[in-house]
Amino acid sequence: MTSENVDDYFSISDILTTQERLPCKVELPIYRLGYLDTSSTSDDLQPGTKLDLSFWMARALCSRKRHIVSVEMPRPYREGYREILTADANVVDLHKLGPYYYSYGVTVTECFQTRIRKIMDSSQNAYNEDTTKLTEKLDETEKCLFKAGQIGLNDFQRWETRQTEKLTTSEMVRSHRKRKRALMDDS
Amino acid sequence: MLAEKALELIAELQRTIDSTLGPYNEDTARHVLEEMKALFEQNQKDVSATVAGENGLFSGVQLRHAALERNKRCLLAYIYNRLQHIKKMRWEFGSVLPSDVKLNLGEQEVQWFGKYNKMLANYMRSIGDHGGLDLTQDLKPPKTLFIEVRCLMDHGEFETQDGNIILLKKNSQHFLLRSECEHLIRQGVLEHIVHG
Numbered sequence: 001m002t003s004e005n006v007d008d009y010f011s012i013s014d015i016l017t018t019q020e021r022l023p024c025k026v027e028l029p030i031y032r033l034g035y036l037d038t039s040s041t042s043d044d045l046q047p048g049t050k051l052d053l054s055f056w057m058a059r060a061l062c063s064r065k066r067h068i069v070s071v072e073m074p075r076p077y078r079e080g081y082r083e084i085l086t087a088d089a090n091v092v093d094l095h096k097l098g099p100y101y102y103s104y105g106v107t108v109t110e111c112f113q114t115r116i117r118k119i120m121d122s123s124q125n126a127y128n129e130d131t132t133k134l135t136e137k138l139d140e141t142e143k144c145l146f147k148a149g150q151i152g153l154n155d156f157q158r159w160e161t162r163q164t165e166k167l168t169t170s171e172m173v174r175s176h177r178k179r180k181r182a183l184m185d186d187s
Numbered sequence: 188m189l190a191e192k193a194l195e196l197i198a199e200l201q202r203t204i205d206s207t208l209g210p211y212n213e214d215t216a217r218h219v220l221e222e223m224k225a226l227f228e229q230n231q232k233d234v235s236a237t238v239a240g241e242n243g244l245f246s247g248v249q250l251r252h253a254a255l256e257r258n259k260r261c262l263l264a265y266i267y268n269r270l271q272h273i274k275k276m277r278w279e280f281g282s283v284l285p286s287d288v289k290l291n292l293g294e295q296e297v298q299w300f301g302k303y304n305k306m307l308a309n310y311m312r313s314i315g316d317h318g319g320l321d322l323t324q325d326l327k328p329p330k331t332l333f334i335e336v337r338c339l340m341d342h343g344e345f346e347t348q349d350g351n352i353i354l355l356k357k358n359s360q361h362f363l364l365r366s367e368c369e370h371l372i373r374q375g376v377l378e379h380i381v382h383g
Contacts (some may be wrong), residue, residue, distance in 0.1 A: 009260060010261070010263065010264045010267045011264070012197055012200060012264065012268060013197075013201075014199050014275060015194075015260065015261060015264055016191070016197065016198070016201065017199050019194055028246050029243060029246065030246040030247050030250060031233075031246075031247050032229070032244065032247055033232075033250060033251075033345070035245050036188065054188075054190075056190075056253065056257050057189070057253055057257075059251030059253075060247060060249060060250065060252070060256075061250060061253070062247070066245075066246075068246045068249065068250075071339070100346060116330055127237070131248040134339045148336070162381075163352075163381075164327065165327065165330050165381065166379050167327065167334070167372045167373070167379040168364075168372070168373075168379070169372065169373060170278075170279040170373045170374075171279065171289070172207070172275070172276060172279035172280060173279060173280060173373065173374055173375050174205060174375065175206055176204060176207060176280075176285060176288065179206075179207065180287070186220065
Protein backbone atom coordinates (compact mmCIF):
# COMPACT_ATOMS: atom_id res chain seq x y z
CA MET A 1 0.00 0.00 0.00
CA THR A 2 2.75 2.45 0.87
CA SER A 3 5.03 1.48 -1.96
CA GLU A 4 5.58 4.20 -4.48
CA ASN A 5 5.84 2.17 -7.63
CA VAL A 6 4.20 3.37 -10.79
CA ASP A 7 1.15 1.12 -10.68
CA ASP A 8 0.15 2.33 -7.28
CA TYR A 9 0.92 5.94 -7.95
CA PHE A 10 -1.98 6.26 -10.36
CA SER A 11 -4.23 3.78 -8.59
CA ILE A 12 -7.58 5.29 -7.65
CA SER A 13 -8.20 2.85 -4.84
CA ASP A 14 -4.74 3.44 -3.37
CA ILE A 15 -5.39 7.17 -3.30
CA LEU A 16 -8.71 6.61 -1.58
CA THR A 17 -7.10 4.20 0.87
CA THR A 18 -4.48 6.71 1.93
CA GLN A 19 -7.22 9.26 2.52
CA GLU A 20 -8.54 7.38 5.59
CA ARG A 21 -8.00 9.33 8.76
CA LEU A 22 -5.85 8.48 11.73
CA PRO A 23 -6.04 9.91 15.22
CA CYS A 24 -2.81 11.89 15.70
CA LYS A 25 -1.14 13.98 18.34
CA VAL A 26 1.00 16.96 17.43
CA GLU A 27 4.49 16.76 18.95
CA LEU A 28 6.17 19.85 17.52
CA PRO A 29 4.53 23.21 16.92
CA ILE A 30 3.38 23.73 13.36
CA TYR A 31 3.10 27.42 12.60
CA ARG A 32 0.41 29.10 10.53
CA LEU A 33 -1.52 25.91 9.86
CA GLY A 34 -3.96 26.21 12.74
CA TYR A 35 -6.90 25.97 10.35
CA LEU A 36 -6.33 22.24 10.06
CA ASP A 37 -7.79 21.87 13.55
CA THR A 38 -11.35 23.12 13.22
CA SER A 39 -11.96 23.08 16.95
CA SER A 40 -9.45 25.82 17.73
CA THR A 41 -9.08 29.36 16.47
CA SER A 42 -5.36 29.78 17.06
CA ASP A 43 -3.04 30.37 14.14
CA ASP A 44 -0.65 27.58 14.98
CA LEU A 45 -0.96 23.92 15.87
CA GLN A 46 0.40 23.57 19.40
CA PRO A 47 2.17 20.45 20.70
CA GLY A 48 -0.34 18.17 22.40
CA THR A 49 -3.23 19.00 20.06
CA LYS A 50 -5.16 15.91 19.05
CA LEU A 51 -6.68 15.77 15.62
CA ASP A 52 -7.50 13.37 12.81
CA LEU A 53 -5.14 13.53 9.88
CA SER A 54 -5.24 11.65 6.60
CA PHE A 55 -2.80 8.81 6.29
CA TRP A 56 -0.77 10.52 3.56
CA MET A 57 -0.32 13.59 5.72
CA ALA A 58 0.46 11.69 8.92
CA ARG A 59 3.03 9.64 7.05
CA ALA A 60 4.86 12.69 5.78
CA LEU A 61 4.96 14.16 9.27
CA CYS A 62 6.12 11.00 10.92
CA SER A 63 9.54 10.43 9.42
CA ARG A 64 12.21 8.72 11.42
CA LYS A 65 14.35 11.82 11.74
CA ARG A 66 11.68 14.23 12.91
CA HIS A 67 8.61 13.20 14.79
CA ILE A 68 6.24 16.05 14.14
CA VAL A 69 3.11 14.05 14.98
CA SER A 70 2.58 10.71 16.69
CA VAL A 71 -0.05 8.32 15.43
CA GLU A 72 -2.44 6.15 17.41
CA MET A 73 -3.92 2.86 16.29
CA PRO A 74 -7.28 3.60 14.68
CA ARG A 75 -10.24 2.19 16.55
CA PRO A 76 -11.39 -0.61 14.23
CA TYR A 77 -7.92 -2.15 14.43
CA ARG A 78 -7.53 -2.13 18.21
CA GLU A 79 -7.63 -5.10 20.55
CA GLY A 80 -11.37 -4.95 21.29
CA TYR A 81 -12.37 -5.06 17.66
CA ARG A 82 -9.94 -7.83 16.95
CA GLU A 83 -11.71 -9.94 19.55
CA ILE A 84 -15.02 -9.39 17.81
CA LEU A 85 -13.43 -10.49 14.56
CA THR A 86 -12.12 -13.72 16.06
CA ALA A 87 -15.60 -14.46 17.45
CA ASP A 88 -17.36 -14.42 14.10
CA ALA A 89 -15.76 -12.56 11.25
CA ASN A 90 -18.59 -13.27 8.84
CA VAL A 91 -21.17 -10.99 10.41
CA VAL A 92 -19.09 -7.82 10.68
CA ASP A 93 -20.02 -5.01 8.38
CA LEU A 94 -16.58 -4.13 7.07
CA HIS A 95 -17.94 -1.55 4.72
CA LYS A 96 -19.07 0.51 7.70
CA LEU A 97 -15.69 0.24 9.42
CA GLY A 98 -14.15 1.80 6.36
CA PRO A 99 -14.48 0.63 2.80
CA TYR A 100 -10.73 0.05 2.53
CA TYR A 101 -10.38 -1.90 5.74
CA TYR A 102 -7.84 -4.50 4.61
CA SER A 103 -5.45 -2.53 2.54
CA TYR A 104 -5.51 0.00 5.37
CA GLY A 105 -4.62 -2.51 8.06
CA VAL A 106 -2.99 -5.58 6.63
CA THR A 107 -2.62 -7.05 10.10
CA VAL A 108 -6.08 -8.54 10.25
CA THR A 109 -5.37 -11.49 8.05
CA GLU A 110 -7.14 -14.04 10.18
CA CYS A 111 -10.46 -12.31 9.81
CA PHE A 112 -9.86 -12.28 6.08
CA GLN A 113 -9.16 -16.02 6.08
CA THR A 114 -12.52 -16.86 7.60
CA ARG A 115 -14.46 -14.54 5.37
CA ILE A 116 -12.76 -15.56 2.13
CA ARG A 117 -14.43 -18.99 2.23
CA LYS A 118 -17.88 -17.52 2.18
CA ILE A 119 -16.96 -14.98 -0.46
CA MET A 120 -15.42 -17.59 -2.72
CA ASP A 121 -18.34 -19.92 -2.25
CA SER A 122 -20.97 -17.31 -3.02
CA SER A 123 -19.08 -15.81 -5.95
CA GLN A 124 -18.77 -19.23 -7.57
CA ASN A 125 -22.40 -20.19 -7.09
CA ALA A 126 -24.49 -17.06 -7.40
CA TYR A 127 -25.37 -17.29 -11.08
CA ASN A 128 -27.90 -14.96 -12.67
CA GLU A 129 -29.11 -13.42 -9.45
CA ASP A 130 -29.03 -10.18 -7.57
CA THR A 131 -25.79 -10.08 -5.59
CA THR A 132 -26.18 -6.70 -3.89
CA LYS A 133 -27.28 -8.38 -0.66
CA LEU A 134 -24.14 -10.49 -0.68
CA THR A 135 -21.72 -7.71 -1.44
CA GLU A 136 -23.04 -4.82 0.63
CA LYS A 137 -21.11 -5.84 3.76
CA LEU A 138 -17.85 -6.45 1.95
CA ASP A 139 -14.68 -4.42 1.95
CA GLU A 140 -13.44 -3.06 -1.38
CA THR A 141 -10.76 -5.73 -1.63
CA GLU A 142 -13.35 -8.39 -0.97
CA LYS A 143 -15.63 -6.87 -3.57
CA CYS A 144 -12.82 -7.12 -6.11
CA LEU A 145 -12.37 -10.79 -5.29
CA PHE A 146 -16.08 -11.41 -5.51
CA LYS A 147 -16.25 -9.69 -8.87
CA ALA A 148 -13.30 -11.69 -10.20
CA GLY A 149 -15.03 -14.91 -9.12
CA GLN A 150 -18.24 -13.86 -10.81
CA ILE A 151 -16.46 -13.02 -14.05
CA GLY A 152 -14.85 -16.43 -14.00
CA LEU A 153 -18.15 -18.16 -13.36
CA ASN A 154 -19.95 -16.24 -16.08
CA ASP A 155 -17.20 -16.81 -18.63
CA PHE A 156 -17.25 -20.52 -17.93
CA GLN A 157 -21.02 -20.70 -18.26
CA ARG A 158 -20.88 -18.81 -21.54
CA TRP A 159 -18.23 -21.15 -22.83
CA GLU A 160 -20.25 -24.20 -21.84
CA THR A 161 -23.34 -22.91 -23.62
CA ARG A 162 -21.26 -22.01 -26.69
CA GLN A 163 -21.98 -18.33 -26.49
CA THR A 164 -18.37 -17.26 -26.77
CA GLU A 165 -18.23 -17.60 -30.52
CA LYS A 166 -21.04 -15.14 -30.98
CA LEU A 167 -19.87 -11.66 -31.89
CA THR A 168 -21.44 -9.04 -29.70
CA THR A 169 -21.79 -5.31 -29.43
CA SER A 170 -18.93 -3.86 -27.44
CA GLU A 171 -19.64 -3.03 -23.82
CA MET A 172 -19.09 0.71 -24.09
CA VAL A 173 -21.33 1.05 -27.11
CA ARG A 174 -24.05 -0.85 -25.31
CA SER A 175 -23.99 1.23 -22.16
CA HIS A 176 -23.79 4.38 -24.24
CA ARG A 177 -26.95 3.33 -26.11
CA LYS A 178 -28.73 2.56 -22.88
CA ARG A 179 -27.98 5.97 -21.47
CA LYS A 180 -29.10 7.64 -24.65
CA ARG A 181 -32.34 5.74 -24.66
CA ALA A 182 -32.97 6.71 -21.04
CA LEU A 183 -32.42 10.34 -21.97
CA MET A 184 -34.82 10.07 -24.87
CA ASP A 185 -37.45 8.50 -22.64
CA ASP A 186 -37.15 11.35 -20.19
CA SER A 187 -37.75 14.12 -22.68
CA MET B 188 -8.62 20.25 4.91
CA LEU B 189 -5.80 20.33 2.41
CA ALA B 190 -5.96 18.57 -0.94
CA GLU B 191 -9.71 18.19 -0.65
CA LYS B 192 -10.55 19.44 -4.11
CA ALA B 193 -8.06 17.01 -5.59
CA LEU B 194 -9.76 14.16 -3.81
CA GLU B 195 -13.08 15.31 -5.27
CA LEU B 196 -11.62 14.66 -8.72
CA ILE B 197 -10.59 11.16 -7.74
CA ALA B 198 -13.92 10.36 -6.11
CA GLU B 199 -15.73 11.61 -9.19
CA LEU B 200 -13.53 9.45 -11.36
CA GLN B 201 -14.23 6.39 -9.29
CA ARG B 202 -17.99 6.92 -9.57
CA THR B 203 -17.99 7.24 -13.34
CA ILE B 204 -15.13 5.03 -14.50
CA ASP B 205 -17.24 1.88 -14.79
CA SER B 206 -19.87 3.40 -17.06
CA THR B 207 -19.07 6.28 -19.36
CA LEU B 208 -16.54 9.00 -18.92
CA GLY B 209 -17.87 12.13 -17.20
CA PRO B 210 -17.04 15.60 -18.45
CA TYR B 211 -13.47 16.75 -17.90
CA ASN B 212 -13.63 18.76 -14.71
CA GLU B 213 -11.54 21.74 -15.68
CA ASP B 214 -12.93 23.90 -12.91
CA THR B 215 -11.90 21.68 -10.03
CA ALA B 216 -8.55 21.01 -11.66
CA ARG B 217 -7.94 24.74 -11.77
CA HIS B 218 -8.89 25.06 -8.12
CA VAL B 219 -6.36 22.39 -7.24
CA LEU B 220 -3.67 24.22 -9.17
CA GLU B 221 -4.52 27.43 -7.35
CA GLU B 222 -4.28 25.69 -4.01
CA MET B 223 -0.92 24.28 -5.03
CA LYS B 224 0.31 27.70 -6.03
CA ALA B 225 -0.72 29.15 -2.68
CA LEU B 226 0.97 26.31 -0.80
CA PHE B 227 4.13 26.73 -2.80
CA GLU B 228 4.31 30.46 -2.24
CA GLN B 229 3.75 30.07 1.50
CA ASN B 230 6.49 27.47 1.59
CA GLN B 231 8.90 29.71 -0.23
CA LYS B 232 8.16 32.50 2.22
CA ASP B 233 8.81 30.20 5.17
CA VAL B 234 11.99 28.87 3.67
CA SER B 235 13.43 32.32 3.10
CA ALA B 236 12.41 33.24 6.66
CA THR B 237 14.29 30.20 7.92
CA VAL B 238 17.32 31.19 5.91
CA ALA B 239 17.07 34.62 7.50
CA GLY B 240 17.29 33.03 10.91
CA GLU B 241 13.75 32.16 12.09
CA ASN B 242 13.34 28.79 13.79
CA GLY B 243 10.75 26.04 13.85
CA LEU B 244 9.01 26.72 10.56
CA PHE B 245 10.22 23.47 9.13
CA SER B 246 7.24 21.36 10.29
CA GLY B 247 4.85 23.59 8.42
CA VAL B 248 6.97 23.44 5.31
CA GLN B 249 7.01 19.68 5.45
CA LEU B 250 3.26 19.50 5.86
CA ARG B 251 2.60 21.81 2.96
CA HIS B 252 5.07 19.92 0.85
CA ALA B 253 3.18 16.70 1.57
CA ALA B 254 -0.02 18.43 0.50
CA LEU B 255 1.66 19.60 -2.70
CA GLU B 256 2.80 16.08 -3.51
CA ARG B 257 -0.65 14.75 -2.74
CA ASN B 258 -2.33 17.28 -5.02
CA LYS B 259 0.10 16.44 -7.78
CA ARG B 260 -0.57 12.75 -7.39
CA CYS B 261 -4.34 13.22 -7.51
CA LEU B 262 -4.17 15.41 -10.61
CA LEU B 263 -1.86 13.03 -12.44
CA ALA B 264 -3.96 10.03 -11.49
CA TYR B 265 -7.06 11.83 -12.72
CA ILE B 266 -5.53 12.55 -16.10
CA TYR B 267 -3.86 9.16 -16.41
CA ASN B 268 -6.96 7.12 -15.64
CA ARG B 269 -9.06 9.17 -18.02
CA LEU B 270 -6.51 8.60 -20.77
CA GLN B 271 -6.63 4.87 -20.17
CA HIS B 272 -10.40 5.04 -20.55
CA ILE B 273 -10.15 7.08 -23.75
CA LYS B 274 -7.68 4.60 -25.15
CA LYS B 275 -10.15 1.82 -24.46
CA MET B 276 -12.83 3.80 -26.25
CA ARG B 277 -10.78 3.73 -29.44
CA TRP B 278 -11.08 -0.06 -29.44
CA GLU B 279 -14.72 -0.20 -28.46
CA PHE B 280 -16.28 2.65 -30.43
CA GLY B 281 -13.85 2.72 -33.33
CA SER B 282 -11.96 5.70 -34.70
CA VAL B 283 -14.92 8.07 -34.56
CA LEU B 284 -16.46 8.76 -31.17
CA PRO B 285 -20.17 9.51 -30.74
CA SER B 286 -20.61 13.27 -30.47
CA ASP B 287 -21.98 13.27 -26.92
CA VAL B 288 -19.05 11.20 -25.71
CA LYS B 289 -16.64 13.51 -27.45
CA LEU B 290 -18.29 16.47 -25.75
CA ASN B 291 -17.12 15.15 -22.38
CA LEU B 292 -13.47 15.22 -23.35
CA GLY B 293 -11.22 18.14 -22.62
CA GLU B 294 -9.48 19.92 -25.46
CA GLN B 295 -6.16 18.21 -24.84
CA GLU B 296 -7.88 14.87 -24.51
CA VAL B 297 -9.42 15.27 -27.96
CA GLN B 298 -5.98 16.03 -29.32
CA TRP B 299 -4.55 13.01 -27.58
CA PHE B 300 -7.28 10.81 -29.00
CA GLY B 301 -6.52 12.08 -32.49
CA LYS B 302 -2.83 11.36 -32.07
CA TYR B 303 -3.45 7.91 -30.67
CA ASN B 304 -5.73 7.22 -33.60
CA LYS B 305 -3.09 8.24 -36.06
CA MET B 306 -0.37 6.25 -34.37
CA LEU B 307 -2.49 3.14 -34.21
CA ALA B 308 -3.44 3.47 -37.87
CA ASN B 309 0.19 3.97 -38.89
CA TYR B 310 1.26 0.97 -36.90
CA MET B 311 -1.44 -1.25 -38.34
CA ARG B 312 -0.44 -0.17 -41.82
CA SER B 313 3.21 -1.01 -41.19
CA ILE B 314 2.70 -4.61 -40.05
CA GLY B 315 1.44 -7.59 -42.03
CA ASP B 316 2.38 -8.44 -45.58
CA HIS B 317 0.34 -6.32 -47.92
CA GLY B 318 -1.61 -3.28 -46.91
CA GLY B 319 -1.21 -3.84 -43.22
CA LEU B 320 -3.17 -5.71 -40.60
CA ASP B 321 -6.27 -4.52 -38.84
CA LEU B 322 -5.72 -5.31 -35.19
CA THR B 323 -9.23 -4.30 -34.19
CA GLN B 324 -10.56 -7.20 -36.24
CA ASP B 325 -11.05 -10.76 -35.03
CA LEU B 326 -10.88 -9.96 -31.36
CA LYS B 327 -12.49 -13.35 -30.90
CA PRO B 328 -11.06 -16.27 -32.86
CA PRO B 329 -13.06 -16.67 -36.09
CA LYS B 330 -14.76 -20.01 -36.70
CA THR B 331 -16.25 -19.42 -40.12
CA LEU B 332 -15.58 -17.14 -43.06
CA PHE B 333 -19.18 -16.10 -43.49
CA ILE B 334 -21.70 -15.37 -40.77
CA GLU B 335 -25.40 -14.71 -40.64
CA VAL B 336 -26.44 -11.33 -39.32
CA ARG B 337 -29.65 -9.45 -38.64
CA CYS B 338 -29.98 -5.68 -38.86
CA LEU B 339 -30.99 -3.98 -35.65
CA MET B 340 -31.50 -0.57 -37.25
CA ASP B 341 -31.71 1.11 -40.66
CA HIS B 342 -28.15 1.69 -41.74
CA GLY B 343 -28.50 2.40 -45.45
CA GLU B 344 -26.58 0.88 -48.30
CA PHE B 345 -23.46 -1.19 -47.81
CA GLU B 346 -21.05 -2.20 -50.51
CA THR B 347 -19.42 -5.56 -50.06
CA GLN B 348 -15.93 -6.42 -51.23
CA ASP B 349 -17.16 -8.18 -54.36
CA GLY B 350 -19.00 -5.06 -55.45
CA ASN B 351 -22.54 -6.02 -54.53
CA ILE B 352 -24.61 -3.37 -52.85
CA ILE B 353 -26.97 -4.55 -50.16
CA LEU B 354 -29.50 -2.54 -48.23
CA LEU B 355 -29.17 -2.83 -44.47
CA LYS B 356 -32.78 -2.39 -43.42
CA LYS B 357 -34.08 -3.04 -39.95
CA ASN B 358 -34.89 -6.71 -39.31
CA SER B 359 -33.47 -7.89 -42.65
CA GLN B 360 -31.10 -10.83 -42.55
CA HIS B 361 -27.88 -11.24 -44.53
CA PHE B 362 -25.08 -13.71 -45.04
CA LEU B 363 -21.88 -11.71 -45.06
CA LEU B 364 -18.11 -12.02 -44.84
CA ARG B 365 -17.22 -12.00 -41.20
CA SER B 366 -14.34 -9.60 -41.70
CA GLU B 367 -16.65 -7.10 -43.39
CA CYS B 368 -19.34 -6.89 -40.79
CA GLU B 369 -17.51 -7.41 -37.52
CA HIS B 370 -17.19 -3.67 -36.96
CA LEU B 371 -20.89 -3.16 -37.58
CA ILE B 372 -21.68 -5.84 -35.04
CA ARG B 373 -19.45 -4.23 -32.47
CA GLN B 374 -21.11 -0.92 -33.08
CA GLY B 375 -24.50 -2.47 -32.52
CA VAL B 376 -25.85 -2.08 -36.07
CA LEU B 377 -25.97 -5.80 -36.76
CA GLU B 378 -26.62 -8.81 -34.59
CA HIS B 379 -24.74 -12.03 -35.07
CA ILE B 380 -27.07 -15.01 -35.34
CA VAL B 381 -25.74 -18.28 -34.01
CA HIS B 382 -27.66 -21.48 -34.56
CA GLY B 383 -27.22 -23.54 -31.45
